[in-house]
Amino acid sequence: MEKIFKRTTGLTGVPFHYCPGCTHGIIHRIIGEVMEELNIIEDTIGVAPVGCAGFCLDMFSCDFVGAAHGRAQAVATGVKRAKPDKIVFTYQGDGDIAAIGMAHAIHVAARGEKITTIMVNNAVFGMTGGQMAPTTLSGQKTTTSPYGRDCTFNGQPIDLPQTIATLPGAVYVASVSVDTPKNIFAAKKAIKRAFQVQQLGLGFAFVSVLSTCPTNWGLSPVDSLKWLQEKMMPAYQMGELKVPEEVKAL
Amino acid sequence: MKKILIKGNEAIAEAAIQAGCKLFFGYPITPSTEIVEYLSKHLPKAGGTVLQGEDEVASIYMCYGAAATGTRVMTATSSPGFSLKQEGMSYLAAAELPVVVVNVNRAGPGLGGLGPAQSDYFQCTKGGGHGDYRAIVLAPSKSQELYDFTMEAFDLADKYRNPVLILADGFLGQMMEPVEIKERVVKELPPQDWILDGCKGREKRKIASYSLTNEVGEANCLRWQAKYDKITEQEQRWEEFYTEDAEYLLVGYGTCGRIGKSVVLNARKQGIKLGLIRPITLWPFPVKAFVPYRDTIKGIVTVELNAGQMIEDVKLAVECKMPVHLYSRQGGMMPGENEILEFAVKAFDLSVAEEVNVDGKNI
Numbered sequence: 010m011e012k013i014f015k016r017t018t019g020l021t022g023v024p025f026h027y028c029p030g031c032t033h034g035i036i037h038r039i040i041g042e043v044m045e046e047l048n049i050i051e052d053t054i055g056v057a058p059v060g061c062a063g064f065c066l067d068m069f070s071c072d073f074v075g076a077a078h079g080r081a082q083a084v085a086t087g088v089k090r091a092k093p094d095k096i097v098f099t100y101q102g103d104g105d106i107a108a109i110g111m112a113h114a115i116h117v118a119a120r121g122e123k124i125t126t127i128m129v130n131n132a133v134f135g136m137t138g139g140q141m142a143p144t145t146l147s148g149q150k151t152t153t154s155p156y157g158r159d160c161t162f163n164g165q166p167i168d169l170p171q172t173i174a175t176l177p178g179a180v181y182v183a184s185v186s187v188d189t190p191k192n193i194f195a196a197k198k199a200i201k202r203a204f205q206v207q208q209l210g211l212g213f214a215f216v217s218v219l220s221t222c223p224t225n226w227g228l229s230p231v232d233s234l235k236w237l238q239e240k241m242m243p244a245y246q247m248g249e250l251k252v253p254e255e256v257k258a259l
Numbered sequence: 260m261k262k263i264l265i266k267g268n269e270a271i272a273e274a275a276i277q278a279g280c281k282l283f284f285g286y287p288i289t290p291s292t293e294i295v296e297y298l299s300k301h302l303p304k305a306g307g308t309v310l311q312g313e314d315e316v317a318s319i320y321m322c323y324g325a326a327a328t329g330t331r332v333m334t335a336t337s338s339p340g341f342s343l344k345q346e347g348m349s350y351l352a353a354a355e356l357p358v359v360v361v362n363v364n365r366a367g368p369g370l371g372g373l374g375p376a377q378s379d380y381f382q383c384t385k386g387g388g389h390g391d392y393r394a395i396v397l398a399p400s401k402s403q404e405l406y407d408f409t410m411e412a413f414d415l416a417d418k419y420r421n422p423v424l425i426l427a428d429g430f431l432g433q434m435m436e437p438v439e440i441k442e443r444v445v446k447e448l449p450p451q452d453w454i455l456d457g458c459k460g461r462e463k464r465k466i467a468s469y470s471l472t473n474e475v476g477e478a479n480c481l482r483w484q485a486k487y488d489k490i491t492e493q494e495q496r497w498e499e500f501y502t503e504d505a506e507y508l509l510v511g512y513g514t515c516g517r518i519g520k521s522v523v524l525n526a527r528k529q530g531i532k533l534g535l536i537r538p539i540t541l542w543p544f545p546v547k548a549f550v551p552y553r554d555t556i557k558g559i560v561t562v563e564l565n566a567g568q569m570i571e572d573v574k575l576a577v578e579c580k581m582p583v584h585l586y587s588r589q590g591g592m593m594p595g596e597n598e599i600l601e602f603a604v605k606a607f608d609l610s611v612a613e614e615v616n617v618d619g620k621n622i
Binding site: 071091 | 282
């Protein structure tokens with residue numbers, strides 16, 4: 010019988026440890042497929058964060074290094090500057106990159122560091138049990154904002170792609186979601202472009218992927234998707250914020 | 260081989276180039292800034308890269324990333340900056356990544372001052388960052404040693420897959436002295452069968468520092484400690500000066516070790532049998548240096564530019580078998596050779612010897 014679908018070679022097959030309804034698995038698979046399609050698995054070095062995705066270095070088929078909390082982009086800078094001919098990407102949660110790692114997020118973009126960063130934004134610190142993150146929505150209840158995020162006290166959530174897009178060194182910036190098959194295809198296109206930008210040596214490429222966290226949101230997987238669509242998508246600017254001409258032409 | 264007049268910090272930087280360092284990530288801070296400045300000018304010409312990080316934390320993690328690819332890499336800083344690098348030091352040790360880190364100690368705590376100080380001894384030798392880890396610490400006392408030890412630091416880092424620290428001070432970093440520019444002697448080092456450079460033709464590799472399975476965690480800790488035991492056995496270094504017949508010892512490293520030699524010579528002129536042990540590795544502390552003297556020495560004075568830190572290691576090394584006193588200056592002040600001798604004379608009640616030798620003749 011003809012095989013019309015197979016597991017991507019970009020993933021090792023190590024079972025995902027993620028909670029039911031979490032979208033990390035979809036995003037992992039997209040990256041695995043992109044690496045396979047671009048034939049870069051053997052040329053890629055990934056950098057893992059601290060957080061739920063901290064174990065992703067076992068799941069991707071390429072070489073991987075684990076960073077300290079928030080430091081993935083600094084580590085990736087070191088890898089890329091040492092091996093400019095390799096493809097280097099970071100996979101980070103919103104807490105990792107937009108809170109403790111913010112200085113590096115801004116400066117890799119400012120330097121136009123030729124790396125790719127995938128941010129998975131579920132609006133909470135997931136691994137530690139659902140605390141408020143810089144991306145937590147106004148009024149959203151978390152374990153450290155039990156009465157809902159008070160923006161007069163904690164400030165407004167950070168829309169990181171918008172911030173990064175203001176910096177000239179960030180040449181590709183996109184904000185995508187994996188809540189529907191259609192959006193999954195769009196997310197894959199964005200992530201692929203973010204790697205192609207690096208292959209072309211154009212500058213820093215950044216993709217934010219909205220994600221669910223049913224466990225910490227206290228919602229079912231289905232209700233989590235609805236919450237993402239109704240609450241998160243309107244709060245963040247979605248789509249491709251910046252696309253270089255060279256990539257449009259591909 | 261040529262000899263050039265060069266600033267201490269520049270000697271470190273030139274040694275790094277000669278040692279095959281290809282990447283430097285740093286952030287300016289007095290009194291170590293000349294290192295990043297010198298390398299910015301000269302490392303690119305030698306085929307290397309210098310990148311100024313957004314902060315000290317970024318710089319140490321850039322080193323972490325570069326080291327993971329098996330590339331020789333260095334960073335340099337001074338005390339407050341080194342505090343910021345502590346998390347990274349712990350991660351480097353756990354991930355077993357070879358990085359050379361220079362700390363040109365300034366006077367602390369807080370922002371402190373720029374003068375020579377040794378107030379980071381505890382921080383550098385006892386960990387500083389979290390967890391049971393060790394970094395090899397080399398303590399040069401003159402520009403030539405800044406050069407030589409920096410070169411050697413890269414080999415030690417590669418040999419043991421461990422971060423190596425050069426601990427200097429503002430006096431050493433800023434002083435100009437003639438330095439012989441030696442070429443690297445390529446040593447046989449362990450194969451780089453762990454580096455990340457793309458998994459072409461081999462299994463994928465990963466470098467990480469975590470273990471959430473307790474059994475694995477303990478196995479990792481035992482492996483690291485076994486390595487530290489090996490380093491402790493093999494790499495203790497020190498210099499001895501007039502110790503053979505010594506009745507009393509000075510112990511000082513770096514700048515204090517250098518001053519200590521003059522103190523010993525002056526003491527000998529007065530008939531006092533003083534010797535000097537100058538630790539070169541601060542970790543591992545050269546306990547072996549003290550073993551032969553545990554039962555023969557009447558007393559010790561440690562000379563430190565801090566409130567008394569190394570003295571604890573000295574007391575342990577001699578198993579508290581004789582009185583160990585501290586002579587210290589702090590906050591960027593340096594002791595003169597006379598005040599150290601006066602302190603030793605008083606501490607050991609050697610005033611009679613001093614009185615009979617006022618003309619400076621040997622007895």
